[in-house]
Structures are given as C-alpha cells and as structure tokens.
Amino acid sequence: MWQALRSELHPKGLEIVTVALDVDPEAPRQWIERAHPEHPSLLDSAHLVDELFGMVNVPNAVWIDEEGIIVRPAEPAAPSRPADEPRRSRELPPDTPEYLREVMAEARKIRLDSGAYTAALRDWVDNGAESRFALSPDEVIRRSGVRGSAEATAAAEFELGHYLWQHGRQELAPPHWREAHRLQPQNWTYKRQAWVLANPLQGPTDLYDSDWLTDTRKVGAENYYPPLEL
Amino acid sequence: MILTTQEIELTALAARTGWAIKPEGACRGEVCVPLPAGAVNHGSVNARALSDRLGMPIVRDAATGIECMGPAALGRALNSTEAAELVLPDLAKDGREFRLSSLRGQKVLLVAWASW
Numbered sequence: 001m002w003q004a005l006r007s008e009l010h011p012k013g014l015e016i017v018t019v020a021l022d023v024d025p026e027a028p029r030q031w032i033e034r035a036h037p038e039h040p041s042l043l044d045s046a047h048l049v050d051e052l053f054g055m056v057n058v059p060n061a062v063w064i065d066e067e068g069i070i071v072r073p074a075e076p077a078a079p080s081r082p083a084d085e086p087r088r089s090r091e092l093p094p095d096t097p098e099y100l101r102e103v104m105a106e107a108r109k110i111r112l113d114s115g116a117y118t119a120a121l122r123d124w125v126d127n128g129a130e131s132r133f134a135l136s137p138d139e140v141i142r143r144s145g146v147r148g149s150a151e152a153t154a155a156a157e158f159e160l161g162h163y164l165w166q167h168g169r170q171e172l173a174p175p176h177w178r179e180a181h182r183l184q185p186q187n188w189t190y191k192r193q194a195w196v197l198a199n200p201l202q203g204p205t206d207l208y209d210s211d212w213l214t215d216t217r218k219v220g221a222e223n224y225y226p227p228l229e230l
Numbered sequence: 231m232i233l234t235t236q237e238i239e240l241t242a243l244a245a246r247t248g249w250a251i252k253p254e255g256a257c258r259g260e261v262c263v264p265l266p267a268g269a270v271n272h273g274s275v276n277a278r279a280l281s282d283r284l285g286m287p288i289v290r291d292a293a294t295g296i297e298c299m300g301p302a303a304l305g306r307a308l309n310s311t312e313a314a315e316l317v318l319p320d321l322a323k324d325g326r327e328f329r330l331s332s333l334r335g336q337k338v339l340l341v342a343w344a345s346w
C-alpha cells in the first residue's frame with residue numbers, strides 16, 4: 001500500500017516504516033511477502049505504538065523529523081491511490097455472510113481524505129520545518145490525544161492480556177482486553193485485535209460486549225476516523 | 231511493561247518506556263518528575279514509587295499474579311515530542327531486529343496498520 005509513495009519520496013529523504021498491529025504474525029507476513037516492500041515492515045504484536053505514539057486505529061501515522069522529533073502526532077493516514085489503479089468491484093459473492101455484507105455497506109461510508117493527506121506529506125518532505133503541516137511541539141502534544149488514568153490503565157490491561165495470550169494462557173486474556181475496551185472505547189486497535197481473535201469477522205461473541213458493526217454504528221461510520229485537521 | 235520484579239532496572243525502564251532516571255527525578259524529553267528519597271537503589275527504581283509519581287497504573291492478573299505497569303498518565307498521550315525508541319522485528323528482513331533510531335537524519339513516516 002505504501003511502496004509506491006515510498007519509491008517517490010525516499011530519494012527526497014523520507015523513509016516509511018510500517019508497523020503491523022497483529023498478535024498473530026502470519027497474516028501480516030503474507031501481506032508483506034506479496035507487497036515486496038523496500039521499507040522496514042515491522043511487527044508490533046503487543047501494540048506498543050499505541051502506548052508510545054498514541055495510535056488508536058489503523059491506518060494511523062506519525063511524522064518524525066531528521067532529529068527524531070515528532071512533528072505530527074497520530075492521525076488517520078492513507079496514501080492516495082494512483083489514478084490508473086483499477087477500482088475494486090462492489091459485487092459480493094452470493095455466499096457472503098450477512099454480517100460481512102453489513103460490514104461492507106458500513107465501511108463504504110467511512111471517510112479518509114487520502115488526497116489531502118498525501119499532499120501534506122509531500123509538502124513536508126519538500127519544505128521540512130518550513131512546511132505549514134509540521135506542527136509546533138505544543139500543538140503536537142495537544143493533538144496527541146488524552147491520556148489520563150483510564151487510558152493508561154487500558155494500555156496496561158491490553159499488554160497484560162497480550163502477555164498471557166503469548167505465554168500459553170489464552171483463556172485469561174479476554175477479561176483484560178474487555179477492561180481495556182471499557183476504559184478506552186475510542187481505541188479501535190485494542191477492540192478489533194481482541195474481536196478478530198474471537199471471530200474472524202469481528203462479529204458478536206460471548207467474550208466481548210460489542211463487535212465492529214455495533215460500535216461503528218454507535219459512533220457513525222462517517223466518524224470512524226476523526227476529520228483530518230491538516 | 232510486565233513487572234517481573236518490584237525493583238525495575240533503569241536500563242530496562244529506559245528501553246521499554248523512554249523514562250530515564252536522573253538526579254532530578256524521572257525524565258522523558260523536557261519533562262522531569264521528582265522521585266521520593268530512597269526510590270532509586272543500585273541501578274533500579276521502585277515500581278510503586280514510579281507508579282505513584284508518574285501515574286503509571288499497575289494492573290494484576292488474579293489467576294497468575296502477573297503484574298503490568300502502564301504508561302505515565304500525565305494528561306496527553308505524548309508528554310514530549312522526542313520520538314520514543316522502538317525496537318521490533320522487521321518482517322521484510324526475516325524478522326531481524328530494527329531500531330527506529332537508526333533512521334536519524336531522515337524524515338520518517340511511521341504508519342500503524344493491521345491485517346484485520
């Protein structure tokens with residue numbers, strides 16, 4: 001997904017680093033093998049970037065300058081698609097499960113202005129600190145999202161659940177992940193990760209209080225990503 | 231971070247959280263928070279003292295007794311604009327360890343995605 005933009009901007013001094021938030025490494029590994037990325041393609045099974053960079057959904061991205069200073073905090077980010085890329089068909093096979101049909105219908109309402117985002121990124125690569133899209137330190141911190149006791153505890157609960165999952169106590173993880181969801185409902189990576197391990201469609205299960213469709217409808221699919229504030 | 235001991239080695243703390251213990255207290259970027267006397271001993275810091283001062287919540291799994299300490303709750307997700315170190319396997323290079331700090335001198339777009 002990012003390789004084309006990487007080819008364009010790497011000669012101008014930008015590196016792209018993708019971080020897969022996947023407890024199970026096999027799924028991202030297959031995507032990465034197909035994409036042949038030239039950029040680092042990391043696996044972050046414990047969702048460390050949520051804690052360290054304030055990521056709360058995917059795709060989310062952060063800009064870091066040459067000195068290692070964050071100049072834009074986590075926000076929804078996608079590369080604009082090349083004009084010649086074929087559009088994917090909206091026709092679903094007849095045996096598509098009803099839940100998935102509803103997910104697809106809801107997902108089509110999600111908005112992410114990849115064109116404006118990509119233009120801003122190009123501007124920063126060309127103009128560096130002079131770019132109007134490179135934010136002041138105060139603004140970066142202000143926009144980085146709230147972290148009070150609830151959000152910090154959610155991170156601890158998610159990590160504890162992940163640790164138990166990875167150490168042969170998978171049955172002990174869901175209560176901790178449920179607690180993470182309750183404490184930080186705006187964090188979609190904690191929710192979707194837990195849901196998908198219980199149900200590949202991220203649909204309802206006995207383990208969790210909600211599911212993708214229910215929570216997306218609750219906030220409204222058009223608010224799934226906060227509006228880009230470039 | 232998972233707490234395997236109540237006395238966290240300073241090197242482990244810095245590697246996982248970016249917080250460094252200095253004479254003035256626990257520091258991350260421009261932020262320094264004083265620690266109580268006696269909190270730091272022989273290259274380690276007491277987890278409870280750190281938790282109290284930085285608002286790092288400690289949660290516990292009842293069945294196993296395993297504890298985990300969350301990030302500082304100082305109001306915002308970022309306390310400093312200094313990018314944290316990130317050390318993760320690079321799946322495009324057979325899982326070889328990659329350090330985000332190895333890219334100093336270049337601009338970086340750090341993108342979170344997932345297969346799900």
